[in-house]
Amino acid sequence: MKYLWRYCRVHLLLIVLIGMTGAVGAADTPQEPVPSMRSLWIISSSNNRFFRRSIRRIEERMAAHVDRIVKIHSDEIEQRRDDLAQASLIVTLGARAMRQISAMDLDRPLLHAYLTRYQYLSDPPLPGSHSLLLDQPLERHLRFNRELTGARNIGLLNVKMTAWDTEQLQQLARSEGVEVEQKLIDPEQGNPVAEVRKILQNNDNLLALPVPVLYNRKTLKGILLAAYRLRKPVLSYSPAHVRAGALGALYATPEQIGDQIADVALPWLLGQAPTTAHELARYFAIDINRQVATALGIHPPSAEQLQQAIEDAIQP
Amino acid sequence: MSVRPVIRFSLLLTCLLALPAAADYRAEDDFYGEAPIVLTVSRLDKPLAESPASVSVIDRQMIRDSGATSLSELLRLAPGFIVGYYYDNSPVVTYQGLGARWMRRLQVLIDGRSVFVPSYGGVPWNNLPLLIEDIERIEITRGPNAVTYGANAFLATINIITRHSAEDLGHAASGAGSLDRDSGIGHVYYRYGGNNEDLDWRLSLGHEEDAGYSVPRDGKRVNKINLRLDYLSAYNRFWSLQVGFSSSSVNLGDGEATDPVRVEETDHGYFNGSWEAIDDDVTSRIRLTLSRQDADDHYVTGTLNDFIAELTGDPTFQLLPPFVTDVDLGRDSTRSELELYQNRQLNEAVQINYGIGLRNDRVESFYLFNDRSVHSLDQSRLFGSLEWRTGNGWLLDTGIMLEDSSRTDTETSGRLSLIRLFDRHSLRMVVSRAYRNPILWELEGSTTFDAYIPPPIDRNYYLVIFRARPGIDAESILSREIGLYSRWMDDQLTTDIKLFNYRVEDQITVEEISLNPDPVTGYPQQFGQAVNGGNTRVRGLELSFNYSAAGGRTRLFGGYSLVEADSFDQDSEDSFPMHTGFLGGHVNVGENQQFSGVWYHVGRFSWGDRHRFTDSYDKLDLRWAYLLDAEHALRVELIGKNLLGDYGDYVKYDHQTAWLVRLSGEF
Known part of the structure; x- marks a missing residue:
């Protein structure tokens, strides 16, 4: 028993060594000298x-x-x-x-x-x-939605500046076999949570795209709660949102x-x-919140399977 | 109460409020940073890798895997935690050691509400108005953390987080019962959740009963009701209101004259209201809580002739006509608390937290104070912390708390934590100091029993059990730890190891005081007194891991604690088992079946106020679950408890193997 502290000190040294190994690994950068002046x-x-x-x-x-x-x-x-x-x-x-x-x-x-x-x-x-x-290409988001939830009707909130051309949007949606309702709102006037509730009355999912005046620290909690209350998933651009309660995110x-x-x-x-x-982003990764999926009654495939399905469907 | 610290801190607060917040949108933070907590199902308040202390998380899956039917049992799932039963209906929980029937060195919060009972001190695990089914997770800070959680966050803090009511829509019910009549375990749970626009609510009801040990009969029956309302206003203002009530009746008494068989009735009610505003870089929160516990334990003793004869050494008492006395162990206690808190992101590298807390404890108990008046204790605390990301992988987290009590000096608790973040590892070094102020009983207690002795003595006999000593001071703890949190195998495996040492100074202990014999009767006089006894040094290491594979179909988790203590007081030193550990997990078989279980080990130790060793023991609980209907989560479970047989506990051996069947579903 009296050797315990000595034992602990050995472990302490071990921890520091592991830590230093990580530090060295983090700082280590391959440098191959090449005769170039770039x-x-x-x-x-x-x-x-x-x-x-x-x-x-x-x-x-x-x-x-x-x-x-x-x-x-x-x-x-x-x-x-x-x-x-x-x-x-x-x-x-x-x-x-x-x-x-x-x-x-x-x-x-x-x-x-x-x-x-x-x-x-x-x-x-x-x-x-x-x-x-x-930002990821919109067709990739739409395919992600289809592979993950199979939903046909997608709600999309946007502002005037980043709005998608209606014709182009519908064409993209048709090619992915879904309907997209884009609703433009004035963030100075509207209540984004109320708008989410409205758009989800007629749609199966909410697709969140990076528009900071709509999706930000102030609005996120209310938006995710509003969607959750209606048992409708939020598919997002941010893994941070997935940790907070969105169903999934597609991002680089x-x-x-x-x-x-x-x-x-x-x-x-x-x-x-x-x-x-x-x-736009050439590459992508997928995050899924499996607890939220379970709570919403969705049984998603693995992130790897989803990634493969999207890659197969959409060539960059 | 001194108001100077309050004024000083208020000035500081005013200055902080005037600071500009960081308003620039940073896409990288929006994508990869941290978002505010939304659904309790989703995430932790703070990533474990960046936590300024050792934190264990008992999540919903672990709760289910364990097959536990009581809240206190769940705490065995954190490294170093020990759970015992004074009576079967009186659980005791401690972290590493210094455990006692009334455990005053743990802070326990339910959704931010302190559930410490100011009468005896400690947590009424048995009749908390909380149902296990409503718990989302339990976050346990292993080590002092007064800066964040205030007084009693001394050895550890248990933070129980229930589900947001939006997560529990519709009806759910479960029923469990033991297969053998002796165990007499029965649990019923019903919940209904609904919503209307921006208002969510959940009503949950439960009934628990357990026949307890075979001798004495120390069974319990508890009824619980909880209502939670969550309301959203102006899209970023969040209101939460929780009220709950429990009513328990427990069997007490060993049948001796001074402790007859009887029933104690306890009512426990609470209110927890909070308001939260999330703005661009500022989160503000106000919380008002109230907890009240009324325990009724009033009885007439058996004949005391033999008892007093033995106590005094005077056989004359045995020759007198039989005499009894009236004992009132009832106690009414209330804790009310107001806390104002703000978190502010000053820039991308620095964020600060600060706030004020006011608390009032009130206790009325003839047993504890030998009078019928209300005893009151006011406490105020001012706290602030700073988190600074240096930009080269270091994270500095430091904080301070001033705590002022109407009975003790202003105490200053602090914490300094330095964390080196790597891609898959984080190395933390933490120094923390915390204080525990004495409770009202330790400050003002006067526990005396009296009995009228019939003629020819014809006067009252007084038996003094406890008498407070003026000038008792807070006890303190100075803790140092170094820990490494790591993620392996694409985050499927996480591990945490910590080396620690801490010193409890001026430890409050009950000392037996012997006075000269009573000059009139010549009888010996002895009673207990809370004193600042001395120091206890503790050191050791703790390990924990969590492995999840195949999309959660297989999971393993475990923890181990190795501790060595050296104390001025032998009971305190013996209260630390050298080894404790647990290993658990689950595996899904096919789509419908799941097997799970947990094995626990606790080394030889002594509860601090028991003065006798409890043998080392192992405990194994197993569970088999079959999903009958996925749509309604209709599940039948068979749970086996204490499958390795009986083991010794606080007082005696009497933990029999028990089998339970549970049926649950949602509609």
Whole structure:
């Protein structure tokens, strides 16, 4: 018994070692020296863990193809103006970094990530830049809905700025074998919870798309409760919503965002600039809240099966 | 009561309220961050990896798997927790040790309402107006956490969270009964949930009975009713109102003259009202709670001649005509509490929590105070904490609480937690200090029995059991822990290991005081007195794991605790079993069948006020469930309890194997 504390100390050392192993693993980045003078600058709006995961993937994919990968916080860009002016490609993560670098008016290729379509439309980046949006293609969401719930009638709340063209929307819906009711609301006037209740009177599911004036910290709890009360599932764009009570979410993981950045950046560095101003998410992952599914009487297939079914149905 | 801390904190609060909140929309947080709690079915308040303390979660599935039919039994599913029975109808729960019949070192909350009974102290596990079927999960903070939960969050905090009423629509019912007549276990539950626009409600009713040990007959019968209303106004204002009532009658008494066989009747009612507002970066909450327990245990003793003769060593009493006395063990106690709380996200890296709590405890008990007046204790607390993400994988979580009582000095509790977050691991280092203020009985108690002795003595004989000593102070705990929480195998397996040591200082203990013999009668005088006795040091390690595979069709969970204690008081030292552990899980067979069970082990130890060792024991409960109708969740279950046979408990051996059948469904 008196050796207990000594025993504990051994375990303490073990814990620290495991922790350090993780730390080393987290900081370790493959660096393959390549005779190239290309420099990639990654500017983060903040040093959060999602950005770090994307950066790690970018480094894994691109370290062998560039001479330097420089990672800085957006608050440092003024001090690094001269260096940035020499960058082969500048990648920004988050709206803040996009705005700050846009304000510098550098004549360098700019690739913006971690923006939603709503942000892109309300605060457009500089012409000539390319933006990778977090939004998934709508047909992918519709297919996700069909595979997960089999529902035919889907309610979609939107605002004027991000509204889908009615004709285009119906065409997409028909191709997926569903009906979509898009209702435009003025967030300044309407009560989003009441609107959710109204739209779910006539529809089987609520499809939530990233429109921050509709779905935000203030409104989420009321919206999820309103849908739950009617026993109608919410399919969302955010895994955070799934943890909070939505049935499922279709989204790109930070690693997948890193992959997409690398997909675009590598040819760009070789002189093949993107031909469009923006693109939607190429990759996706699925989260399902199985407790909510059980409570709603839904028996979903595994996330892997769902993912495969969507990939088979919709080619990017 | 000193008001200076309140004024100081109010000023600080005013400054905090004036701080700008972070209003910028950040898509990355919207996608990958944390959203406010919505459905209790869905998630925890805080990810376990970022918790500034060791937290165990007993979820609904574990509750079902365990086959437990009482709330206290569920707590065996957290590492280090020990459950015993003083009587079969009087459960006792402690964490690691220092357990006693009236356990005052645990904080137990039901939806934020403290259920501590201020009369004896402790938790009336037996007749809480709460039905297991309404519980969504139990979050247990293993270690002191006064900064978050206030006084009594000393050794651990048990936070019981019931389901939002929107989650329980329609009718549900269940009935369970033991197959053998001796156990006499019976449970009935009925619930109805409904809604109307933005109002949800749930009414639940239950009846529980248990024949208890064979000798003495210490059975119980409890009726419970709960009503919960949840209302949403202005799309982001959430109101919740809960009221409940339980009425229990339990058999007491070992048949001796001083403890005759009798029935204690207890009524327990509560009110819990809360209002919550979720705004862009601020969440505000106000909670008002009231709990009242009235216990009626009034009886006439058997003839006391032999008892007093033995007590005094004077055989003259045996020669007198038979005499008895009237004993009133009744106690009425009320706890009312108001708490104002706000959480504010200052920027993407920093968030703060702060608030004020006011509490009033009132107790009326002739037994405890030897008078019929109401004894009252006011407490106020001011708390604040800060969570700072440094940006390079570190999370600093620190907080402070000032607690002022009308009877003791202002105490300052604090916690400093530093967490290193990796992708799959989080390493936490925590230092925490907490205080436990003495309860009213420890401060003002005067427990005396008297009996009229017939002629020729012709006067009252007084037997003093307990007398409070002026100047008793709060006891404190200083705890240090280092822990590693990890996720493995695509999150199918989570593990947690912690090394800890803590020191309880000025530990409140009941000391036997012997005075000189009564100068008139010459009889010996001895009674108990609560004193700040000394220090107890505890150290050890705890492990827990949870594995879930095949979409939840297979699950394994377990926990282990290794503890060593060194105390000024032998009873306290002996109250820590060196090893405790449990291993449980379930496996689904086909679409309709499920097998589950839990094995528990508790090492040799002594309940602190029992002064006698309880042997090491193992306990095994198994359950088989068959789903008859998926649409109505119609399920029949066969539950076997104590399948390894009898084991020793607080007082005696008498835990027989029992088989129960349960039928449940929703309509």
